[in-house]
Amino acid sequence: MEYNRLNAVKEVQNKLYDDNTIYDLAELYKVFGDSTRTKILISLEISPLCVDDIALCLNMTKSAVSHQLRILRQAKLVKPDKRGKEVYYSLDDEHVSSIIECGLDHIKEGK
Amino acid sequence: MEYNRLNAVKEVQNKLYDDNTIYDLAELYKVFGDSTRTKILISLEISPLCVDDIALCLNMTKSAVSHQLRILRQAKLVKPDKRGKEVYYSLDDEHVSSIIECGLDHIKEGK
DNA sequence: ATAATAGTTGAACAATTATTCAACTGAGGT
DNA sequence: ACCTCAGTTGAATAATTGTTCAACTATTAT
Numbered sequence: 001m002e003y004n005r006l007n008a009v010k011e012v013q014n015k016l017y018d019d020n021t022i023y024d025l026a027e028l029y030k031v032f033g034d035s036t037r038t039k040i041l042i043s044l045e046i047s048p049l050c051v052d053d054i055a056l057c058l059n060m061t062k063s064a065v066s067h068q069l070r071i072l073r074q075a076k077l078v079k080p081d082k083r084g085k086e087v088y089y090s091l092d093d094e095h096v097s098s099i100i101e102c103g104l105d106h107i108k109e110g111k
Numbered sequence: 112m113e114y115n116r117l118n119a120v121k122e123v124q125n126k127l128y129d130d131n132t133i134y135d136l137a138e139l140y141k142v143f144g145d146s147t148r149t150k151i152l153i154s155l156e157i158s159p160l161c162v163d164d165i166a167l168c169l170n171m172t173k174s175a176v177s178h179q180l181r182i183l184r185q186a187k188l189v190k191p192d193k194r195g196k197e198v199y200y201s202l203d204d205e206h207v208s209s210i211i212e213c214g215l216d217h218i219k220e221g222k
Numbered sequence: 223a224t225a226a227t228a229g230t231t232g233a234a235c236a237a238t239t240a241t242t243c244a245a246c247t248g249a250g251g252t
Numbered sequence: 253a254c255c256t257c258a259g260t261t262g263a264a265t266a267a268t269t270g271t272t273c274a275a276c277t278a279t280t281a282t
Contacts (some may be wrong), residue, residue, distance in 0.1 A: 163259085177259060196257065
């Protein structure tokens with residue numbers, strides 16, 4: 001019993017030591033962990049949108065939206081497409097939607 | 112073209128207005144968005160552990176770990192099991208692992 | 223060229239939050 | 253009963269972070 005417990009601790013310590021993707025994982029989820037950004041992502045699931053339209057949908061200033069889009073861009077969750085004066089943003093890949101769905105599954109069941 | 116754009120905005124606004132799970136979703140991901148908590152979750156994927164052992168694995172104080180476990184408990188991501196003096200924590204359900212896997216998929220591919 | 227519109231950026235401010243410290247609760251062993 | 257060990261809790265501190273404001277770039281229209 002005591003033996004297994006120490007074994008588990010050792011195994012966990014090795015795992016945590018080796019796995020440097022844990023920080024990347026936390027960083028990724030931190031990006032999803034703000035309602036403004038999740039709103040933007042869910043909006044872009046419906047259609048690509050320019051910054052002004054996103055601001056209109058969320059009832060926020062362009063500036064605030066632009067700041068959040070920068071964070072989403074850096075996390076490679078959205079990608080910009082400049083068309084004339086406007087910059088249209090869309091989801092970077094289908095992973096984004098699947099991560100959102102994954103979270104919704106937990107919410108619907110658990111609670 | 113302009114017509115479709117306005118249509119998209121309306122559709123997004125309706126979606127955001129109806130969907131009050133967006134805040135729950137952001138709250139859920141906020142919990143994952145801290146490396147201490149993701150370390151705890153990944154540790155518990157390997158084995159149920161008592162608070163002292165988690166603290167040992169993460170090289171943190173019991174107090175700090177306990178504070179984070181409280182947050183994980185409230186989010187229904189871990190569940191406590193009191194055995195005598197010790198409290199063993201384990202993952203609340205299999206959703207937790209699948210959310211972690213979902214994030215790792217994005218990291219591995221994207222970059 | 224000039225004006226107007228779309229978007230980005232940096233500094234500042236307010237709010238949130240993770241960790242530490244100390245005090246406390248409760249179970250087990252002597 | 254007493255002491256010890258495991259865990260929780262609340263207040264305080266330090267760090268992070270989201271939004272605002274103002275200034276700036278770049279593209280389109282007159």
